[in-house]
Amino acid sequence: EIVMTQSPATLSLSPGERATLSCRASQSVDSYLAWYQQKPGQAPRLLISGASNRATGIPARFSGSGSGTDFTLTISSLEPEDFAVYYCQQRYNLFTFGPGTKVDIK
Amino acid sequence: QVQLVQSGAEVKKPGASVKVSCKASGYTFTSYYIHWVRQAPGQGLEWMGIINPSGGSTSYAQKFQDRITMTRDTSTSTVYMELSSLRSEDTAFYYCAIFRMDYWGQGTLVTVSS
Numbered sequence: 542e543i544v545m546t547q548s549p550a551t552l553s554l555s556p557g558e559r560a561t562l563s564c565r566a567s568q569s570v571d572s573y574l575a576w577y578q579q580k581p582g583q584a585p586r587l588l589i590s591g592a593s594n595r596a597t598g599i600p601a602r603f604s605g606s607g608s609g610t611d612f613t614l615t616i617s618s619l620e621p622e623d624f625a626v627y628y629c630q631q632r633y634n635l636f637t638f639g640p641g642t643k644v645d646i647k
Numbered sequence: 648q649v650q651l652v653q654s655g656a657e658v659k660k661p662g663a664s665v666k667v668s669c670k671a672s673g674y675t676f677t678s679y680y681i682h683w684v685r686q687a688p689g690q691g692l693e694w695m696g697i698i699n700p701s702g703g704s705t706s707y708a709q710k711f712q713d714r715i716t717m718t719r720d721t722s723t724s725t726v727y728m729e730l731s732s733l734r735s736e737d738t739a740f741y742y743c744a745i746f747r748m749d750y751w752g753q754g755t756l757v758t759v760s761s
Contacts, residue, residue, distance in 0.1 A: 542708075542709050575746075577692070579692070584742060584744075584751035584752075584753075584754065585684075585692060585751065586749065587746075587749035596749060626691075628691065628692055630692075630694075632746075635694070635697075635706055635708065636682065636694040636697070636708075636746075637694060637708075638684075638691060638692040638693065638694055639691075640691050641691045641692070
């Protein structure tokens, strides 16, 4: 089973700042990596699939990069609505979520 | 429009089983695999398994292999997730989802308590 880890667990930033979230897989997942955003009381929302492809309607300030075992989600300039929990998910061998990174307001 | 509508909240005793339903509409039911994901209160997302509504084939996360069953009824466009031998740690919101289209059900709270 592929294990996903994310760092940091919490990221405290101010609106307008750049957020860099990391995700690592225990073995290569090629580019079969997705990123989700979840806000309290809501279902997750897909941001990125295929490691770097923005989902429909996702703003350009969200970008994904990486392949193999190391991946990054970057939010170029945080908007107030971006403060949430972010999960990576591997789709290479079945599916596994990472533990999440909470982006909160500094 | 695509909708996944789940059954209502359940309260179960330890050792019992629960069966949650997910009724799909707004698309061809057999076209997309349906996943089940759970989330304990205040915790992260946990992928449980997947069912192909076309043929009924399933794959489960290793953690749940021995106590989960996913089935489907093509006549009603409904998938089911049954989890047995419930324990308190199974208290969570359970979601069905179509990952390819990013559609999710509203979630079903299952509470396991004596």
